[in-house]
Amino acid sequence: MLAIIGGSGMNQLSCLEISHQQNIKTPYGEPSGPLTFGKMNNQDIVFLARHGHGHSIPPHAINYRANLWALHAQKPTHVIAVAAVGGIRADLTPGRMVIPNQLIDYTYGRAFTYFDDASHPVTHIDFTHPYSQMTREMLLNAVRNANATIIDGGVYAAVQGPRLETAAEINRLERDGADIVGMTGMPETALARELGLNYATIGVVVNAAAGRGTNINAVSLEEIHVVLDKAMVDVRNVLKHMVVDYGD
Numbered sequence: 001m002l003a004i005i006g007g008s009g010m011n012q013l014s015c016l017e018i019s020h021q022q023n024i025k026t027p028y029g030e031p032s033g034p035l036t037f038g039k040m041n042n043q044d045i046v047f048l049a050r051h052g053h054g055h056s057i058p059p060h061a062i063n064y065r066a067n068l069w070a071l072h073a074q075k076p077t078h079v080i081a082v083a084a085v086g087g088i089r090a091d092l093t094p095g096r097m098v099i100p101n102q103l104i105d106y107t108y109g110r111a112f113t114y115f116d117d118a119s120h121p122v123t124h125i126d127f128t129h130p131y132s133q134m135t136r137e138m139l140l141n142a143v144r145n146a147n148a149t150i151i152d153g154g155v156y157a158a159v160q161g162p163r164l165e166t167a168a169e170i171n172r173l174e175r176d177g178a179d180i181v182g183m184t185g186m187p188e189t190a191l192a193r194e195l196g197l198n199y200a201t202i203g204v205v206v207n208a209a210a211g212r213g214t215n216i217n218a219v220s221l222e223e224i225h226v227v228l229d230k231a232m233v234d235v236r237n238v239l240k241h242m243v244v245d246y247g248d
């Protein structure tokens, strides 16, 4: 079974033949919504909309621990996270897709670990390479088979939101080495590692980051929605090919 976490613009997976939905309770509370089970090209899929039904949960209020726990309980072979991001690097223009290989965490005040009470021995996961290389390669294969274009590698800056950044903040993120910026990559990626999941992200650039490209003066939210809808067609195409390659 393959798990897919849908982000902004992907509150449902339209190419999924749904068999059923299930509400899961976890020791950490409720996930963003029910898990949706079904098949895509004969491959078993479990899908979760990160922001809940109708995109009602903002990034800082998502129960990441419950989400990952619920997915982990389905024993997925891989977890693919889809995430809308802003492009910092000049070539990462709206509509581009990126499979990041590194991240920097700027979030705060989120429940970010499963190892925070006396019931666990003190545990320090290795996070040198935060994404599963195996899962990244599976995605890259799917991209090739889909005849799609994607950027292999990049540094994802996870920011708190829900506001967008100042131009100076984006300059700082760039100096830090970040290529893309988004609000949901952490703690999701670290929690996936704590659970031993094979997890990778497809970042979909939906806008030039604040102060960049066409957004010198302001980030256009209308533009984001237009790009998002278009780009999700490409993402779905990649996801379908991933399933074909590894489905039998």
Ligand code: HPA
Pocket: 084, 085, 086, 087, 159, 164, 165, 181, 182, 183, 206, 207, 208, 209, 210
């Ligand atoms: N900044 C942070 N998160 C985002 C952006 C952005 O510009 N675009 C989409 N998610």
